[in-house]
Amino acid sequence: MSQDTFLSVRGLTVEYVTKYETVQAVNGVCLDLSKGQTLGLVGETGAGKTTIARAVTRILQSPPAAVRGGEIFLDGVDLLKLPEREMCHMRGNRISMIFQDPMTALNPVMCVGNQIAEVIRKHDHVSAAAARQQAEMSLELVGIPAQRYGEYPHQFSGGMKQRVVIAAALACGPDLLLADEPTTALDVTIQAQMLDMMHRLHDLKETSTVIITHDMGVVAEMCDYVAVIYAGEIVEYGALEDVFDHAAHPYTVGLFAAIPSMWEDVARLTPIPGQPPDPTALPVGCKFSPRCAYMDGECGARPVEMKTVGPGHTCRCLR
Amino acid sequence: MIRYVFRRLALMIPIIIGVTVLVFTIIWFTPGDAAEVLAGNAPREQVEELRRLMGLDRPYIVQLGDYLYNVFIRHDFGKALVNKTSISADIVMRFPKSLIFAVFGILISVFAGIPLGVYAALHQNKTGDSLATAFSLLFVSTPGFWLALMLVLLFAYRLGWLPPYGMGGVEYWIMPVLANCFHGVAIITRQTRSSMLEVIRSDFVVMARSKGLSEGEVIVRHALPNALIPIIAVAGMNFGGMLGGGLIIEKVFSIPGIGNYLVTAVGQRDFTAVMGGVIITSLFFSLVMLAADLGMAFVDPRVKEQYSTARRRK
Numbered sequence: 001m002s003q004d005t006f007l008s009v010r011g012l013t014v015e016y017v018t019k020y021e022t023v024q025a026v027n028g029v030c031l032d033l034s035k036g037q038t039l040g041l042v043g044e045t046g047a048g049k050t051t052i053a054r055a056v057t058r059i060l061q062s063p064p065a066a067v068r069g070g071e072i073f074l075d076g077v078d079l080l081k082l083p084e085r086e087m088c089h090m091r092g093n094r095i096s097m098i099f100q101d102p103m104t105a106l107n108p109v110m111c112v113g114n115q116i117a118e119v120i121r122k123h124d125h126v127s128a129a130a131a132r133q134q135a136e137m138s139l140e141l142v143g144i145p146a147q148r149y150g151e152y153p154h155q156f157s158g159g160m161k162q163r164v165v166i167a168a169a170l171a172c173g174p175d176l177l178l179a180d181e182p183t184t185a186l187d188v189t190i191q192a193q194m195l196d197m198m199h200r201l202h203d204l205k206e207t208s209t210v211i212i213t214h215d216m217g218v219v220a221e222m223c224d225y226v227a228v229i230y231a232g233e234i235v236e237y238g239a240l241e242d243v244f245d246h247a248a249h250p251y252t253v254g255l256f257a258a259i260p261s262m263w264e265d266v267a268r269l270t271p272i273p274g275q276p277p278d279p280t281a282l283p284v285g286c287k288f289s290p291r292c293a294y295m296d297g298e299c300g301a302r303p304v305e306m307k308t309v310g311p312g313h314t315c316r317c318l319r
Numbered sequence: 320m321i322r323y324v325f326r327r328l329a330l331m332i333p334i335i336i337g338v339t340v341l342v343f344t345i346i347w348f349t350p351g352d353a354a355e356v357l358a359g360n361a362p363r364e365q366v367e368e369l370r371r372l373m374g375l376d377r378p379y380i381v382q383l384g385d386y387l388y389n390v391f392i393r394h395d396f397g398k399a400l401v402n403k404t405s406i407s408a409d410i411v412m413r414f415p416k417s418l419i420f421a422v423f424g425i426l427i428s429v430f431a432g433i434p435l436g437v438y439a440a441l442h443q444n445k446t447g448d449s450l451a452t453a454f455s456l457l458f459v460s461t462p463g464f465w466l467a468l469m470l471v472l473l474f475a476y477r478l479g480w481l482p483p484y485g486m487g488g489v490e491y492w493i494m495p496v497l498a499n500c501f502h503g504v505a506i507i508t509r510q511t512r513s514s515m516l517e518v519i520r521s522d523f524v525v526m527a528r529s530k531g532l533s534e535g536e537v538i539v540r541h542a543l544p545n546a547l548i549p550i551i552a553v554a555g556m557n558f559g560g561m562l563g564g565g566l567i568i569e570k571v572f573s574i575p576g577i578g579n580y581l582v583t584a585v586g587q588r589d590f591t592a593v594m595g596g597v598i599i600t601s602l603f604f605s606l607v608m609l610a611a612d613l614g615m616a617f618v619d620p621r622v623k624e625q626y627s628t629a630r631r632r633k
């Protein structure tokens with residue numbers, strides 16, 4: 001762990017244990033993020049991205065979730081060992097999370113303004129009136145008129161709800177922002193505005209940000225680093241340019257081949273063949289090997305380690 | 320919202336009239352009448368004479384019309400056929416006792432059932448939950464009168480702590496209220512547990528946690544208000560049930576409430592007394608249901624909106 005690392009996740013392993021099966025959602029994930037930097041976490045659905053973000057915030061529902069191992073350091077403090085009381089001071093204040101699904105993330109019987117004011121009151125210890133004023137400002141900031149403070153989530157569109165969720169997450173100016181697909185429900189102009197807001201917060205408070213997304217455009221615009229995650233494992237990690245220009249892992253290459261390009265005239269997109277592996281029975285060796293064009297006898301035999309393919313650029317592939 | 324309340328109040332008029340006609344009809348078709356009860360073993364002609372004097376020999380439709388006219392136009396419940404007392408006076412004397420009884424019952428049910436249910440939901444599948452679930456299953460399926468008799472056996476006869484029946488100070492109320500509310504506590508515990516279990520898995524509860532709220536704040540501010548809607552519905556039904564359904568328990572403990580009054584009146588085939596008791600009970604039942612609906616609108620803005628759009632549609 002280098003000196004200026006702000007968030008450091010070491011060997012995080014999370015399982016979902018139900019009566020009938022055990023889902024290995026996150027398997028030994030390591031991430032490092034310096035102050036003020038932005039990391040993009042990309043990967044297919046079910047890869048374990050949300051689980052990682054929730055594990056860092058320690059809001060996994062347990063049971064069924066169980067953190068089997070690993071350490072999460074924020075500013076040198078191991079979050080997994082922190083007493084719940086101190087963790088409460090962290091959440092919403094120093095660490096905050098933008099939830100993936102705006103339709104279900106807001107309390108249907110509490111007016112949206114109060115859902116923002118609540119987090120301000122909790123951490124900034126201000127009067128109710130002051131919190132209300134700040135919450136109204138937050139609403140304006142995400143482009144929702146302050147008069148709508150007293151309305152309820154069902155009176156809002158999906159995109160507006162997502163903006164309320166963003167406003168609540170940003171209200172206390174967090175040091176670490178975990179944004180779980182923050183722009184999926186937004187149209188392009190609003191999306192640009194939100195990204196711009198995150199940029200500004202970033203410059204203002206040196207917020208370190210983890211952006212979880214499927215949108216390579218968002219990654220290209222926002223991120224300094226990219227981690228590609230597959231079946232609960234990081235398969236490629238590096239600076240934005242390295243990963244985009246010299247993708248090393250066949251899965252990453254496949255991901256890029258599957259997005260439409262503005263510049264090249266590709267007749268057809270190339271989807272990655274096959275399905276992600278069953279998370280209750282993962283392959284022993286490389287988890288991508290069953291779908292990989294370069295698969296040979298070695299790949300399936302034993303776990304593949306991360307190997308350096310360039311300065312600060314690592315990849316989990318034997319090739 | 321106000322308009323909605325008035326509409327509901329207006330709607331109660333046909334409901335009460337409907338209940339009146341229905342109950343009147345059922346009594347009319349029941350064998351035996353007040354004349355036979357009054358006459359005892361008197362010869363047939365005497366019973367016929369009595370029946371004629373009381374107006375019980377008139378056709379069904381005339382008696383019904385007469386009764387409806389008296390109650391809804393002249394606002395007069397009349398006199399009891401057998402005991403010759405004024406029914407309004409009887410009700411004024413007895414109904415408050417049943418009301419107090421039901422109010423205590425529902426208060427205890429709510430204030431014990433909700434915390435128990437919340438506790439059970441938060442400790443799902445642990446010992447506390449199993450105990451609470453077993454408790455509620457047991458008392459949901461235990462008949463109130465049997466419980467009442469068991470309480471009497473234990474606390475009045477075996478231990479001698481409480482008077483077995485009658486009216487008086489607080490000690491007379493303890494057992495009847497307990498016997499009356501156990502069922503309510505059990506039902507509300509079950510309902511609270513299941514709706515809490517559903518709510519605490521929702522994303523918005525997790526989001527509330529991610530804001531750094533303490534577990535208590537998350538439960539009280541976010542989870543419980545969302546779980547409350549079905550609980551209010553069940554509590555309303557239960558309160559209504561206690562109002563009228565306390566009758567067997569009132570009988571067991573000889574409480575001179577409306578339930579006891581009804582049981583006696585049915586035994587005497589005293590239709591005016593039965594009708595009076597039923598009308599007043601159904602009136603309050605409707606009011607309680609209205610209150611429950613308003614309570615739901617109060618906690619859930621979506622329900623409230625339905626009421627206002629229903630109004631606009633007109």
Ligand SMILES: Nc1ncnc2c1ncn2[C@@H]1O[C@H](COP(=O)(O)OP(=O)(O)OP(=O)(O)O)[C@@H](O)[C@H]1O
Nearest residue numbers: 016023025044045046047048049050051052064279
């Ligand atoms: N509560 C749960 N119980 C059991 N399994 C779960 C639970 N939540 C998630 N999982 C499983 O864990 C794995 C990772 O899920 P996660 O939500 O982290 O995926 P994700 O990368 O965020 O996907 P998406 O892009 O669709 O949001 C999936 O296989 C999922 O089925």
Ligand SMILES: [Mg+2]
Nearest residue numbers: 049050100180
């Ligand atoms: Mg997700």
